[in-house]
Amino acid sequence: MAIIQRRWRHALFLNLVFRFVVGLLFIYVYCEYIIYYVTQIQCEWPELNKEYTEKVDTVYAMVIADTHLLGSRNGHWVDKWRREWQMHRAFQTAMTLHRPDVVFVLGDLFDEGKWCPENEFNDYVDRFYRLFKVPEGTQMYSVVGNHDIGFHYRITPHLARRFEAKLSSPPVSLITIKNNHFVLINSMAMEGDGCSLCSRAVAKLNSISDMLRCSSGSSLCRSKTRLEKYSRPIIMQHYPLYRESDSICTEPDAAPLPERNALFEERWNCLSKESTEYLVESLLPRAAFGGHTHHSCVVRHSFVPTADHKIEFVEYTVPSFSWRNRLDPKYYLLTITPEEVKVSKCGLPRERTLQATVVLLAAALLVYLKLYHNRAKKYTYQKHLFGKKV
Template sequence: MFITDLHIRTDSWLAMDTQLHDWRMYYTFGYAMSRFEPQVVIVLGDLFDTGYTSTDSQFDELTRKFHRIFTYRFDWAFNGSSVQWLPINGIDFVAINSITMDGDDDNGCPLCPPMATRQQLRTLAEQLCRRRQSVNNNNITDNCHKHRQWRRRRPIVLTHYPLYRQNEAQCGHDWDSIPDDQRYIPYRTKLDCLSRTASQAIVDGLGPRLVVNGHTHYDCRLRHWSDTLAVEVDEWTVASFNYRNLYTPTILLATITADSYSIRKCLLVNENK
């Protein structure tokens, strides 16, 4: 189960607004857990509404509130690693820190430079490819990405920012899609989406069968192509889970096996109806 962009606020904001949205997320998440009984829950996008502008005490307050609203144990949380391999039930998930893929020089962020992250990505891609060959008792070759077993069992990539796109023009028209009057607003790389170079590094480096992310607050499904690996890469940007961001929040329900996946979208009650 995927949810994104919680945008939790401290209680110093308008108390009624904050408590109302916290309450909605608490009960909606609790019902979804009991109704769907997911094996894994993945939270992407902006967890908090203030982020790096918070003081240490405010960040601690937000962290405590996150665990009060989402009263389940999370195995991986608040991890700032640039590239992280997460093997879950025999499926390779790769979490990528979007900021480090492009760097953040504009804001003076001291995170590792993008080239170091992209090198980590290339190293992990090779390890996963050769590991898949080794598991299946195949001779390891220099072009392991051409092997049929790898092509069927490519990883699932998790990012914060969407892959590069000019705007939301190619996204669908659903209840949780971006409003038509915002659909053609140009996206700014490193703020609204990854750069073209960083996106291609993910698509060509890992050749994932699926990329899941958030950040835009609206639903979008796109398909990319890797000329390097000759594979299609599906991308699903999940709409926000918080009613503050749109009238119809979303839960994404995914069934993922080693060599296939299927996705169903669960729209919450439309607040505007």
């Protein structure tokens, strides 16, 4: 009898261990992989208001901002590994579910790019492309942020050149995708002080502006280059355009109070008023996207340079994609044609949701194992000690 009891207890223990290990494996897979699909599958490409006849001109774009990959100075290596893994899983899940034509990364790719030496910067770039790998057929464009090369006052030619070379990100560039035009801008080059970086940016902007005017049919231009099909461009940069503060932002994920009412400092929290007016009047944008604040904001701009001319467009400030900056990181999905820009905001799992899910699943596993143990013990006891049929 004692031998029989020892055998069934040993078998029960092994069975419990097996189920415990399988349960832990399920919790890990769910919280590290499946939960990103459960969250993001709810986000879909925004629908256009009207059917656009030329389907070839429809662009599906994903926009992220402020990934802030850690370097060797800030944060513990565990935090660094954890946050990078989260962003990697979230981004790769988005690539699998949405398959965008293009991804725009709006600056502050790196947290310590303005400080790090050459070998560390090269490691930064390699990590970025490894973590944010895009599938074949998807293009990726990055604009520079102040954490990548520094605010204007501390940018050196070396810092500017190495980001430009490694990330293929000049101070200003015009990207055309399926007859939709995007102007990518280095926000720190909009200082307006005549520095070499600013001079390059302004010269390129003036050239792009002239090309756009010529392509729109205006006679007030000199460019011999024409776009195949004109549409008002979309601005992509790191800073928001000029605004006094975030107090006008009414999104649920806008900056919290009282931070929302803090006044912005031009050239630090946003572009200067003069640079904003210059960009708007030069490019006549139909939409603008920026990051930098780590919070969400939607601003409907209306500029009136002259009494008979009004420039209206919507500006979107994209929340940070990193859990270090937000408890609820976000990204945007854009459906774009030469006539429309439609936007969907997609949320990632909240940090507290991830933690609560682990606790609840672990508690459920323990309850299950307890119930299974009691049932198996009762069954075995009745069968082997009393010979009863159960």
